[in-house]
Amino acid sequence: MKKKNASLDRSKLLLKEKNLRCTPARLAVLALFESSDHPMSSQEVVARVSRGTAYQATIYRILKSFTDLGILRTVNLRHEHVDYELALHSDHHHIVCTGCGKLEKFEGCDAESIAKKALKKCPSFKTINEHAIELFGLCVRCA
Amino acid sequence: MKKKNASLDRSKLLLKEKNLRCTPARLAVLALFESSDHPMSSQEVVARVSRGTAYQATIYRILKSFTDLGILRTVNLRHEHVDYELALHSDHHHIVCTGCGKLEKFEGCDAESIAKKALKKCPSFKTINEHAIELFGLCVRCA
DNA sequence: TTGCTAGATGAGAATGATTCCCATTTGCAA
DNA sequence: TTGCAAATGGGAATCATTCTCATCTAGCAA
Numbered sequence: 512m513k514k515k516n517a518s519l520d521r522s523k524l525l526l527k528e529k530n531l532r533c534t535p536a537r538l539a540v541l542a543l544f545e546s547s548d549h550p551m552s553s554q555e556v557v558a559r560v561s562r563g564t565a566y567q568a569t570i571y572r573i574l575k576s577f578t579d580l581g582i583l584r585t586v587n588l589r590h591e592h593v594d595y596e597l598a599l600h601s602d603h604h605h606i607v608c609t610g611c612g613k614l615e616k617f618e619g620c621d622a623e624s625i626a627k628k629a630l631k632k633c634p635s636f637k638t639i640n641e642h643a644i645e646l647f648g649l650c651v652r653c654a
Numbered sequence: 655m656k657k658k659n660a661s662l663d664r665s666k667l668l669l670k671e672k673n674l675r676c677t678p679a680r681l682a683v684l685a686l687f688e689s690s691d692h693p694m695s696s697q698e699v700v701a702r703v704s705r706g707t708a709y710q711a712t713i714y715r716i717l718k719s720f721t722d723l724g725i726l727r728t729v730n731l732r733h734e735h736v737d738y739e740l741a742l743h744s745d746h747h748h749i750v751c752t753g754c755g756k757l758e759k760f761e762g763c764d765a766e767s768i769a770k771k772a773l774k775k776c777p778s779f780k781t782i783n784e785h786a787i788e789l790f791g792l793c794v795r796c797a
Numbered sequence: 798t799t800g801c802t803a804g805a806t807g808a809g810a811a812t813g814a815t816t817c818c819c820a821t822t823t824g825c826a827a
Numbered sequence: 828t829t830g831c832a833a834a835t836g837g838g839a840a841t842c843a844t845t846c847t848c849a850t851c852t853a854g855c856a857a
Contacts, residue, residue, distance in 0.1 A: 531833095531834095532823085532824050532825075532832095532833060532834065533824070533825090534823080534824070534833095534834065534835080536834080536835070537834095553814080553815085554814075557814090565835080565836095566835070566836050566837070567814090567815085568815080568816070568817085568835080568836075568837080568838095569834080569835055569836075571814090571815060571816070572816090572834085572835085584732070585730055585732060586730070587728055587729070587730035587736065587786065589727070589728060593730065593736060604772075606772055606776055606779050606782070608779065609783070609784075613778070615776045615778065615779065617771075617772045617775045617776055618775075619771060619775065620768055620771070620772075621767070621768065621771070624764070625763055625764065625768075625787065625789070626789060626791075628760075628762060628763070628764070629747075629749055629760045629763075629789055632760045632761075632762065633749055633758045633760055634794075635756070635758065635793055635794055636749050636751065636758065636791055636792070636793050636794065637791070637792050637793060637794045637796075637797035638791045638792050638797055639749070639789045639790070639791035640752070640790055640791050640792070641752075641789070641790040641791070642787065642788065642789045642790065643730065643732075643786070643787070643788045643790075644768065644785065644786070644787050645785065645786045646768070646769060646772055646782045646784070646785050647782070647783060647784040647785065647786075648769075648779055648780070648781045648782035648783050648784070649779070649780050649781050649783070650778055650779050650780060651777075651778055651779065651780045653780075654780035654781055674804095674805095675803095675804065675805065675852085675853050675854075676853070676854085677804095677805065677806080677852080677853070679805080679806070680805090696843080696844085697843075700843090708806080708807095709806070709807050709808070710843090710844085711806080711807075711808080711809090711844085711845070711846085712805080712806055712807075714843090714844060714845075715805085715806085715845090
């Protein structure tokens, strides 16, 4: 249970940082994202947070406020919906197999050099703070 | 009018390539995307293709089939909706100003090196065929 | 050119995700 | 502990998207 408590403490701290009250609904949403190995659609979150913990309208409100505050971010994996994931790490990206849907994460995308290049080409921009990279291809099995 | 005709011919060719019939509704959607300088939400497309040319259900059907066939792709610019754009060029990305929403395109993202790196880290993937890169930062005015 | 037919669209109803409203509850600072 | 602004519950309302099916048409074959 040590792990769970550590995660709970981190969640509480995070909410405090963002000036959000520490409610069971918010903690449940954070815990779900911490325990999930893949980004989730709003519907999946609604389905997976148990009814007693948070009503659906509350979950939509939480997803919106978390996204606005940078706790969550949206990801486009080219499914027919947007997914949400924790926005803790900036250098966190995905590879999707367009054959079977298999999903893997990767880091180390060398974003600085891309950002530098982009800024050189777009002089009307001053700084790059975040970046999203998604790769689409075929896994060993589907290739 | 030379330009317009050339664009029309390209559109007809594209539809034929994809085994889609050449209808006024599809041509109107293609023309809209060719003339637009920014990715558009489904609602914007519905609003901008005139009623006489295509009914909304038709536009949704067209957006879906075009996306499935790779004529359009979805882009996540972190607005509260997904945007569509022509998928003609693979190396075509965006920078978004998180202050004012200003949008610019850039090319030359050095995708091969990212793909190579990612494949090295993810041995369960064999090939990368497409990639999405979006950058978020501040424009000169907002910085 | 005409006729044929699978494919495409029109029109509006149906669906279903998301948001709204407001009464009630609750986290948390003083 | 108290007070109150913030958050939630519950269900109705909204609105984007999809469905159904009758009608139309693009494009091929004769």
